[in-house]
Amino acid sequence: MELSGAVLLVSFFVLLILNIPVAICIGLATLLAMLFSIDFTAAATTMTQRMAGGMNSFALLAIPFFILSGLLMGRGGIAHRLIEFAKALIGSLPGGLALVNVISCALFGSISGSAVAATSAIGGFMVPMMNKEGYDKNFNGAITVAASTTGLLIPPSNILIVYSLASGSVSIAALFIAGYVPGLLLTLSLMAIGAIYAHRKGYPTADRLPLKEALPKLLDAIPSLLLIVIVIGGIVGGVFTATEASAIAVLYSLLLAVGFYREVKLGELPGILLKATETSAVVLLLIGTSTAMSWMLSFENIPQTISQTLLTLSENPLLILLIINLILLVVGAFMDMTPAVLIFTPIFLPVVTELGISPLHFGMMMILNLCIGLCTPPVGSVLFVGCSIAKTSMTAIIRPLLPMYLAMIATLALVTYIPALSEWLPGQFGLN
Amino acid sequence: MAMIDRGLQYLLILLMGIMVVNVLWQVATRFLLGDPSSYTEEIARFLLIWIGMLGGCHAYRVGAHLGLDILSHHLQGAARWRLQWIISGAVIIFAVAVLIYGGGTLVLLTNELHQTSASLEISMAVIYSVIPLSGALLCCFGVDELLTGPNIHRHADTN
Amino acid sequence: GPQGEAATVLRLAHGMPADHPVNKAMEVMGDRLRELSGATMQIEIYPNGQLGSERDLLELLQIGSLAMTKVSASPLESFVPAYKIFSIPYVFRDHQHFWRMLESPLGRELLLSSEPARLRGLGFYDAGSRSFYASKPIRSPEDLEGMKIRVQKSMTSVEMVKRLGGAATPIAWGELYTALQQGVVDGAENNIPSFYLSKHYEVSPYLSLDEHTYVPDVLLIGLPTWNSLTPQQQAWLQQAADDSITYQRQLWEQKTQQSLEALQANGIKVITPDKEPFRQRVLPMHQAYNNTPMGDLMDAIKTLP
Ligand code: NA
Numbered sequence: 001m002e003l004s005g006a007v008l009l010v011s012f013f014v015l016l017i018l019n020i021p022v023a024i025c026i027g028l029a030t031l032l033a034m035l036f037s038i039d040f041t042a043a044a045t046t047m048t049q050r051m052a053g054g055m056n057s058f059a060l061l062a063i064p065f066f067i068l069s070g071l072l073m074g075r076g077g078i079a080h081r082l083i084e085f086a087k088a089l090i091g092s093l094p095g096g097l098a099l100v101n102v103i104s105c106a107l108f109g110s111i112s113g114s115a116v117a118a119t120s121a122i123g124g125f126m127v128p129m130m131n132k133e134g135y136d137k138n139f140n141g142a143i144t145v146a147a148s149t150t151g152l153l154i155p156p157s158n159i160l161i162v163y164s165l166a167s168g169s170v171s172i173a174a175l176f177i178a179g180y181v182p183g184l185l186l187t188l189s190l191m192a193i194g195a196i197y198a199h200r201k202g203y204p205t206a207d208r209l210p211l212k213e214a215l216p217k218l219l220d221a222i223p224s225l226l227l228i229v230i231v232i233g234g235i236v237g238g239v240f241t242a243t244e245a246s247a248i249a250v251l252y253s254l255l256l257a258v259g260f261y262r263e264v265k266l267g268e269l270p271g272i273l274l275k276a277t278e279t280s281a282v283v284l285l286l287i288g289t290s291t292a293m294s295w296m297l298s299f300e301n302i303p304q305t306i307s308q309t310l311l312t313l314s315e316n317p318l319l320i321l322l323i324i325n326l327i328l329l330v331v332g333a334f335m336d337m338t339p340a341v342l343i344f345t346p347i348f349l350p351v352v353t354e355l356g357i358s359p360l361h362f363g364m365m366m367i368l369n370l371c372i373g374l375c376t377p378p379v380g381s382v383l384f385v386g387c388s389i390a391k392t393s394m395t396a397i398i399r400p401l402l403p404m405y406l407a408m409i410a411t412l413a414l415v416t417y418i419p420a421l422s423e424w425l426p427g428q429f430g431l432n
Numbered sequence: 433m434a435m436i437d438r439g440l441q442y443l444l445i446l447l448m449g450i451m452v453v454n455v456l457w458q459v460a461t462r463f464l465l466g467d468p469s470s471y472t473e474e475i476a477r478f479l480l481i482w483i484g485m486l487g488g489c490h491a492y493r494v495g496a497h498l499g500l501d502i503l504s505h506h507l508q509g510a511a512r513w514r515l516q517w518i519i520s521g522a523v524i525i526f527a528v529a530v531l532i533y534g535g536g537t538l539v540l541l542t543n544e545l546h547q548t549s550a551s552l553e554i555s556m557a558v559i560y561s562v563i564p565l566s567g568a569l570l571c572c573f574g575v576d577e578l579l580t581g582p583n584i585h586r587h588a589d590t591n
Numbered sequence: 592g593p594q595g596e597a598a599t600v601l602r603l604a605h606g607m608p609a610d611h612p613v614n615k616a617m618e619v620m621g622d623r624l625r626e627l628s629g630a631t632m633q634i635e636i637y638p639n640g641q642l643g644s645e646r647d648l649l650e651l652l653q654i655g656s657l658a659m660t661k662v663s664a665s666p667l668e669s670f671v672p673a674y675k676i677f678s679i680p681y682v683f684r685d686h687q688h689f690w691r692m693l694e695s696p697l698g699r700e701l702l703l704s705s706e707p708a709r710l711r712g713l714g715f716y717d718a719g720s721r722s723f724y725a726s727k728p729i730r731s732p733e734d735l736e737g738m739k740i741r742v743q744k745s746m747t748s749v750e751m752v753k754r755l756g757g758a759a760t761p762i763a764w765g766e767l768y769t770a771l772q773q774g775v776v777d778g779a780e781n782n783i784p785s786f787y788l789s790k791h792y793e794v795s796p797y798l799s800l801d802e803h804t805y806v807p808d809v810l811l812i813g814l815p816t817w818n819s820l821t822p823q824q825q826a827w828l829q830q831a832a833d834d835s836i837t838y839q840r841q842l843w844e845q846k847t848q849q850s851l852e853a854l855q856a857n858g859i860k861v862i863t864p865d866k867e868p869f870r871q872r873v874l875p876m877h878q879a880y881n882n883t884p885m886g887d888l889m890d891a892i893k894t895l896p
């Protein structure tokens with residue numbers, strides 16, 4: 001176990017330094033590590049089976065479809081009108097567009113329950129628009145990535161359902177209510193970071209528009225705003241699932257871009273489809289090889305062994321919580337969220353229950369922690385999508401991400417050590 | 433080579449188009465017709481595998497994959513070229529060992545055991561065949577890169 | 592550990608949580624195997640689907656990288672068509688009839704019938720009967736008219752819901768809770784403990800015990816692994832599996848009873864409809880198999896006492 005883990009880590013970083021595509025670094029390192037317990041043919045075959053298995057998920061459709069609708073919105077004049085609308089509303093605030101981005105990501109993430117969907121949907125049109133307004137593209141990618149994770153805490157959220165089932169004892173309804181306070185805290189802290197950052201960099205703020213000028217912009221945005229109404233209304237009204245909503249978004253933005261605004265010609269469509277395919281495939285292939293790596297880590301019991309060793313280090317409840325958080329941060333760096341929740345809930349829940357921590361509280365702590373992991377290199381599906389749509393590298397996006405990690409870790413500390421943040425609201429509904 | 437590129441691009445555009453129509457059809461049959469299609473969910477998932485694998489090859493061709501450029505950033509001339517050999521070599525090894533050999537074994541196995549998909553009841557070997565296929569493409573692209581120079585198609589539209 | 596070096600480790604992955612009767616029975620199997628083999632064999636369990644979905648796990652057994660799994664009979668249909676028998680509604684009269692078949696030579700044959708697909712069945716775990724749960728009460732097939740019901744990925748299940756008047760809707764298991772909550776589907780079907788453990792009762796207040804199918808869980812070992820064991824090791828493993836099955840059946844019965852009580856305590860309306868109208872509606876599905884191997888199997892089952 002120890003040897004294969006070390007081989008995985010070392011070979012992965014060596015390959016990474018050489019600027020080999022990350023997906024292939026993950027794949028080759030995983031294959032090497034697998035060879036310690038599985039013969040070559042079975043290992044290579046298992047790799048491809050897990051890669052295909054990782055991509056074989058209906059929920060992942062949100063990635064290509066929201067990237068596609070984002071491109072259509074960008075080129076079709078929809079995004080532009082939405083931005084004018086947002087600027088008319090709050091453009092005079094420092095970092096107005098950054099704030100719009102955070103709120104949109106939180107709103108969209110909360111409704112879709114998926115962080116990659118939020119990154120592709122909101123980032124797909126917000127990042128190019130912010131670029132155009134003079135914001136740094138790395139910052140734009142970074143804030144989209146961080147803000148998209150808030151929707152995993154604000155209900156509905158697929159990962160909270162996974163946690164509920166893995167924990168066995170917490171009701172999904174209680175988790176959904178509990179998620180509001182930590183989710184909003186995270187949103188507010190990221191908004192603060194966005195505003196401070198934009199202010200420091202001197203990003204442009206628009207003058208407050210007189211109503212006479214603002215009103216036409218508001219009216220002009222109505223057909224574009226309808227997109228949001230249709231997508232959100234359709235999900236909430238049970239017409240389609242959050243995943244299917246991505247295809248509806250493609251249809252509606254296509255109709256607006258080609259038929260209504262006429263800013264996209266039919267002949268441009270194949271090019272747009274290809275571009276969307278290219279961006280999504282980068283992420284899909286990463287998800288494929290990351291799935292294989294997560295599988296290998298679980299198969300070798302590497303996360304379990306490490307955490308069981310570390311948990312024996314202290315008896316102090318505060319320290320144990322700190323250790324658990326540190327383990328989860330490291331795990332989040334390498335592992336996707338769902339397998340991490342499935343593996344660590346049964347390991348940590350008995351430990352924290354003994355410390356008097358409720359499964360509800362622990363769930364919030366764990367999900368918030370793993371939200372950070374979604375944004376950290378080397379493996380983070382939301383980070384992958386963010387880099388892809390912002391057309392930037394993982395090295396370049398890290399700098400603007402640093403203050404956001406800090407904000408997320410600060411929120412995590414609050415949620416970890418103040419149980420009321422997770423438990424008060426569900427208590428008000430009698431769901432404790 | 434240009435023909436392979438072109439063919440791959442057309443195929444990807446087609447697959448993406450089908451995938452959109454397919455999911456819209458899924459919503460329509462359930463919500464408008466009240467007679468949900470049993471196949472669309474499965475078709476969408478399988479198309480996703482194909483788009484992920486083949487699109488991954490195309491993305492490699494145009495240099496869209498994510499990487500860590502701390503080292504390559506500082507290299508010039510012959511050193512940069514030597515690094516390119518290592519990068520292409522790693523890609524070719526992955527393509528041959530994992531995608532062609534591992535994927536090929538998976539295809540042969542599912543074919544031999546007559547394994548079918550749950551709804552369409554088509555052979556899983558057909559679905560998985562995209563893995564060795566993209567391995568072959570990735571191999572071609574890696575070799576081509578070594579013969580004609582690195583990054584010929586890269587960073588065409590990073591702005 | 593030191594004795595772990597020499598031991599044969601069988602890795603067993605499945606999709607159920609660690610406190611599920613199936614997982615507890617597997618732990619018993621592990622203990623028994625260690626005992627029987629004098630600690631030269633052990634089972635390592637990976638619960639919660641952490642190594643993949645049931646379908647994925649079956650493929651890993653065929654590849655040989657995973658030793659054992661437990662899957663529902665439903666995904667096995669794509670590997671061994673004979674398992675479709677469990678998706679055909681009202682083949683079994685009741686729970687006793689169902690177990691009589693599993694324990695008969697027919698059941699034994701079925702377990703071995705997957706060998707050409709590199710999968711060897713070691714035994715059946717109880718997974719009870721499957722019934723509908725929904726946002727509205729279902730007392731007769733007429734009530735199902737126009738309702739969107741989520742079914743397992745099996746064409747037989749799709750046909751069953753269609754014949755009963757509902758609209759069979761494919762929704763991924765992980766998306767089902769929100770789909771029920773938001774009304775994308777009106778109902779689903781499963782056994783009683785799963786209805787309880789999945790928390791779907793939080794969003795579907797009516798359980799209708801029409802008991803349309805009995806779909807067992809199947810404990811399997813990959814042929815590559817099985818063939819690597821000595822006959823003595825194979826016998827130990829089979830013995831341990833048999834013992835765990837006896838244990839699981841008791842646990843399952845308790846779990847079903849507990850779940851039913853917990854559901855009622857949570858305000859779920861449990862309906863016991865007359866099954867005859869449901870059975871009548873799906874009889875054409877039985878007749879369609881006349882003069883096929885599946886039809887012969889069905890006839891053989893029906894003649895069991
Ligand atoms: Na959400």
Ligand code: NA
Nearest residue numbers: 333373376379
């Ligand atoms: Na990460």
